[in-house]
Amino acid sequence: MSNPIVALCPGQGAQAVGMGRAWFERSPEAAAVFREADAILGGRFGRPLSEICFAGPEEVLNRTDVAQPALYVCGVASWRAMLAAGTLGPGATLAAAAGLSLGEYTALHVAGAMGFADGLELVALRGRAMQDAAEASKGGMVALIGAEEHQADELCAKALAGGPGGEVLVPANYNASGQIVISGSASACDRAVGVAEGMGLRATKLVVAGAFHSPLMQPAADRLRSALDRVPFTRPSAPVLSNVTASPHCQPPPPGALTEHSFEVGVRLRLARQLTEPVRWSQSCLWLAAQVRGAYHELAPGKVLAGLMRRIDRNIKVTSHDTPDLPSA
Secondary structure, three states, rough: OOOOEEEEEEEOOOOOOOOHHOOOOOOOOHHHHHHHHHHHHOOOOOOOOOHHHHHHHHHHHHHHHHHHHHHHHHHHHHHHHHHHHHHOOOOOEEEEEOOOOOOOOHHHHHHHOOOOOHHHHHHHHHHHHHHHHHHOOOEEEEEEEOOHHHHHHHHHEEEEHHHOOOOOEEEEEEOOOOEEEEEEEEHHHHHHHHHHHOOOEEEEEEOOOOOOOOHHHHHHHHHHHHOOOOOOOOOOOOOOOOOOOOEEEEOOOOOOOOOOOHHHHHHHHHHOOOOOOOOOOHHHHHHHHHHOOEEEOOOOOOOOOOHHHHHHHOOOEEEEEOOOOOOOO
């Protein structure tokens, strides 16, 4: 019996102290993922990553360089545990996968496009590079409620026009209809809040390390691209959505036009571009809704993506797996 599954993988912001602990305690497969990650990462965070996930402290887990590998490991652990326990139902087969920003790496791994250790090292480097780029530039992010894409573009232009020149302010996340995040120079973000009020929009400055998904992340993108060039990628077993294009990394090619090599080149380019270009999550989910039939499952941790899907397409029900529905191991 066919049982197609669409896997949705959370990104930064979904982390919370205690994440993954129940999976670790109830699933040998999940526990093995955490132990493998601890062995790979060693003491680079001062303590094993699993301990930080399970017990915090919160200020350490929320650091960009820690949160990103933590989310990747937790997502993979929950996926492997569910496959082993049959939680997804008989005949479960991955039909498509998508991840919000960092979650794109989780999606690529669960679809078989890269190995677990390679993915973990990539996201650890990605988080460190983004943290360093944030500390080297004075940037921020602002959430806009009630804004559509053309309004976000207009707001950014107005906020920049009121400044000294040479600043950056761009749309960074298209999360759902009426939920857009902009990113850029801290002073431009400050002005954007006032501009938003004048346009009848709600604006809230976010507590983040820097201007993610903006040109201020170019130094991080350069470092990531060098690391990506050293990682082997293979064609995924199912479509994996690119945040940059809101379409699969591996589009059906014209006969003889796309080789394995060009797929590897393409996925590396898009993953590097993701750091400086907007995350098109809403558009990605609309592509899935139109092109893929299956049961939607959000990997651990949290329920952020289920909440966004309710705003994107209420006809799609997402089952979240923040904690396991499994017997104790």
